[in-house]
Amino acid sequence: QVQLVQSGAEVKKPGASVRLSCKASGYTFNSYFIQWVRQAPGQGLEWMGIINPSGGSTNYAQRFQDRVTMTRDTSTSTVYLELSSLRSEDTAVYYCTRSNVAATGRFDYWGQGTLVTVSS
Amino acid sequence: QSVLTQPPSASGTPGQRVTISCSGSRSNIGSNTVNWYQQFPGTAPKPLIYSNNQRPSGVPDRFSGSKSGTSASLAISGLQSEDEADYYCATWDDSLNGPLFGGGTKLTVL
Numbered sequence: 471q472v473q474l475v476q477s478g479a480e481v482k483k484p485g486a487s488v489r490l491s492c493k494a495s496g497y498t499f500n501s502y503f504i505q506w507v508r509q510a511p512g513q514g515l516e517w518m519g520i521i522n523p524s525g526g527s528t529n530y531a532q533r534f535q536d537r538v539t540m541t542r543d544t545s546t547s548t549v550y551l552e553l554s555s556l557r558s559e560d561t562a563v564y565y566c567t568r569s570n571v572a573a574t575g576r577f578d579y580w581g582q583g584t585l586v587t588v589s590s
Numbered sequence: 591q592s593v594l595t596q597p598p599s600a601s602g603t604p605g606q607r608v609t610i611s612c613s614g615s616r617s618n619i620g621s622n623t624v625n626w627y628q629q630f631p632g633t634a635p636k637p638l639i640y641s642n643n644q645r646p647s648g649v650p651d652r653f654s655g656s657k658s659g660t661s662a663s664l665a666i667s668g669l670q671s672e673d674e675a676d677y678y679c680a681t682w683d684d685s686l687n688g689p690l691f692g693g694g695t696k697l698t699v700l
Contacts, residue, residue: 505689515627515635515678515691531688565634575680575689576625578646580634 472496474504474566474581481587487554490584492566499547500524503569505577506540506551508562518564520572521549529572556588593618594679594692601698607667610695612679614660618690622682624662626655629676629694638677639664666697674699 477491492504506518519530521540528540539552549566564584567577595613602608612624623642627635637646639655642662654665662681666673679692 507691514694515680517689517691529687573622573682574625575622575682575691576637576640577627577635577680578637578640580636583634 472568472579474568474579476564476566476581476584479585479587481589482556484557484588484590486556486588487552488556488586489550489552490564490566490586492549492551492581494523494547494549494568497568499544501570503572504540504542504549505567505569506564507567507577508564509583510559510562513562516562518551520569522572523547523549553586556586558588560586561588562586593683593686594681594690596677596679596692596695598693599696599698601700602666602669603700604669604671606669607665608669608697609666610664610677610679610697612662612664612692614662614681614690616660617685618660618681618683619657619662620660621684624655624657625680626653626664627678627680629678635678669699671699673697 473495475493480488482488500523505520508516521528523542530538537554542549566581568579626639628638629635642657643655652668656663677695683690
């Protein structure tokens, strides 16, 4: 069965960076895009960007362009999200999701989420 | 503030039919299909409706979706207590070149 398993919770200080992982299984890794979505406490969902595991091309939401990097390791079917220059407003649950096309609002599988807390 | 507008809350009694709206514009709902997600507290969103009106396997047929012009709706018939959750619409936006989510609607079963 398709699974996206994310890394554990993180606590970071303002200005630091965080690297989250998302390990995919149960399907052909290179055949689906991975997109990252975050949700601040009590707030809605916000798209951060997309990576194509086949080739590694990325497209980031404009507001995260200068702070986010998405990479993948095809040998372990794992995608990584790195967010730098963290601030308190980055406190959120970060989800990796799967989609079969890039230009879509349809995410058919979701990871369990990783809570990132930014606090001094 | 989300570009896709949803009512912040909705409510109904068991057995009732409730609808949740999602209003957008020509560059998003007007040009692309709409998807809906259901989210319970502390859990990841779950796909509920895709391509405007399609249900993934396992989703009861009490849930239905529709789209007209630049608006979409999620309808839940035969409301049950376990339907109490947050509901989000989502679609692609051609101007933004990325997906958009609605602000979410908290459904309360009275």
